[in-house]
Amino acid sequence: MKDNWNTRTKLVHAGSRRSQYNEVSEAIFLTQGFVYDSAEAAEARFLEAGPDEFIYARYGNPTIKMFEDRIAALEGAEDAFATASGMAAVSGALMSMLRAGDHVVSAQALFGSCLYVLEEVLTRFGVEVTFVDGTDVEAWRAAVRDNTKLVFFETMANPTLEVVDVAAVAEIAHAKGAKVVADNVFATPVFSKALELGADVVVYSATKHIDGQGRTLGGVILGTTEYIRKTVEPYMKHTGGSMSPFTAWVMLKGMETMDLRVRAQAGTALALAEELQGHGKLDRVIYPGHASHPQHALVKRDMGAGGTVISLDIKGGQAAAFRFLNALDIVLISNNLGDAKSIATHPATTTHQRLSDEQKDLLGITPGLVRLSVGIEDTGDLIADVMQALEAV
Numbered sequence: 560m561k562d563n564w565n566t567r568t569k570l571v572h573a574g575s576r577r578s579q580y581n582e583v584s585e586a587i588f589l590t591q592g593f594v595y596d597s598a599e600a601a602e603a604r605f606l607e608a609g610p611d612e613f614i615y616a617r618y619g620n621p622t623i624k625m626f627e628d629r630i631a632a633l634e635g636a637e638d639a640f641a642t643a644s645g646m647a648a649v650s651g652a653l654m655s656m657l658r659a660g661d662h663v664v665s666a667q668a669l670f671g672s673c674l675y676v677l678e679e680v681l682t683r684f685g686v687e688v689t690f691v692d693g694t695d696v697e698a699w700r701a702a703v704r705d706n707t708k709l710v711f712f713e714t715m716a717n718p719t720l721e722v723v724d725v726a727a728v729a730e731i732a733h734a735k736g737a738k739v740v741a742d743n744v745f746a747t748p749v750f751s752k753a754l755e756l757g758a759d760v761v762v763y764s765a766t767k768h769i770d771g772q773g774r775t776l777g778g779v780i781l782g783t784t785e786y787i788r789k790t791v792e793p794y795m796k797h798t799g800g801s802m803s804p805f806t807a808w809v810m811l812k813g814m815e816t817m818d819l820r821v822r823a824q825a826g827t828a829l830a831l832a833e834e835l836q837g838h839g840k841l842d843r844v845i846y847p848g849h850a851s852h853p854q855h856a857l858v859k860r861d862m863g864a865g866g867t868v869i870s871l872d873i874k875g876g877q878a879a880a881f882r883f884l885n886a887l888d889i890v891l892i893s894n895n896l897g898d899a900k901s902i903a904t905h906p907a908t909t910t911h912q913r914l915s916d917e918q919k920d921l922l923g924i925t926p927g928l929v930r931l932s933v934g935i936e937d938t939g940d941l942i943a944d945v946m947q948a949l950e951a952v
């Protein structure tokens with residue numbers, strides 16, 4: 560890879576490795592193991608594997624390595640470890656770094672499974688977790704302690720799309736010697752600069768924009784070579800949450816078109832947010848890329864665009880939200896996001912069903928809230944579909 564390659568070039572070419580056949584499209588090395596020329600060679604590789612030497616697919620594999628190198632090049636990270644899902648990335652990044660007696664500060668607005676890991680799993684192993692309002696810089700400052708080992712947040716929170724000031728939180732965490740772990744899914748790998756802003760570790764669910772076409776589950780942990788190889792790799796390769804070579808190949812193909820897809824999706828999301836301002840059937844339109852978002856200036860500064868998701872608070876609560884969902888024609892009722900297909904979700908009864916009414920209130924997950932992941936369909940068709948469904952409310 561050339562140092563001066565820009566994003567789209569990296570997304571198509573970075574990390575490529577060609578076999579003796581010089582294939583154009585990346586090869587899938589669908590193999591668990593690798594053969595050694597001699598017993599001595601096997602011994603030597605177990606002692607120390609070179610950069611293009613592999614032992615077992617749970618440890619690494621050429622197709623997986625291509626994916627890791629490509630996403631690391633995109634993020635400007637020294638290294639990456641690919642995982643079986645986004646949750647394997649989140650739990651692996653956290654579990655590999657923490658031990659009993661450590662303290663963690665986390666934003667309270669989190670993806671349901673992230674909340675489970677922080678609330679239920681880490682605490683079972685003697686890690687103390689303090690939750691704060693992620694948008695409140697002073698709350699982060701008040702919560703960090705001398706034994707705070709790391710802070711965790713989603714740069715843009717699901718489903719209310721609140722944005723964390725990565726640089727400000729990183730400064731507070733680093734002053735206590737704590738590491739910053741950012742789940743960057745909603746910010747997208749296209750618009751995010753979390754590492755540049757001060758995050759030490761970035762995790763993605765590759766299931767979302769990286770695949771982008773609804774096929775495979777995957778994830779990735781990005782950070783320094785020291786962190787990835789000394790902390791993450793031993794934990795992941797021995798506990799089993801590694802990515803499969805087939806998945807890595809799907810993700811490589813997804814990355815080739817990711818910049819084009821995500822920019823088109825964000826463009827349509829903004830057009831839709833503009834169209835929906837002041838609509839009589841809505842209490843609120845939440846889109847970080849629109850001037851009406853309370854943190855629009857921060858979004859502009861840190862990301863340049865508002866991402867691919869819009870949340871709508873429909874007047875009339877759950878019954879109205881369900882009427883809206885059931886009237887959609889192009890937009891599908893499902894719970895993925897970042898997909899080429901537009902998808903609508905009712906968080907209160909699906910992704911965040913597990914939360915108490917109190918927790919839902921605290922996080923702004925109202926009965927009328929609908930999360931809309933904007934796809935790559937024609938902008939005019941999508942706006943027309945959302946408008947006709949609102950009429951049906």
Ligand SMILES: *Cc1c(COP(=O)(O)O)cnc(C)c1O
Nearest residue numbers: 644645646670742744764766777
């Ligand atoms: C989807 C998602 C995850 C989990 O990813 P999976 O690939 O489904 O395991 C984690 N964090 C956020 C913010 C997500 O949207």
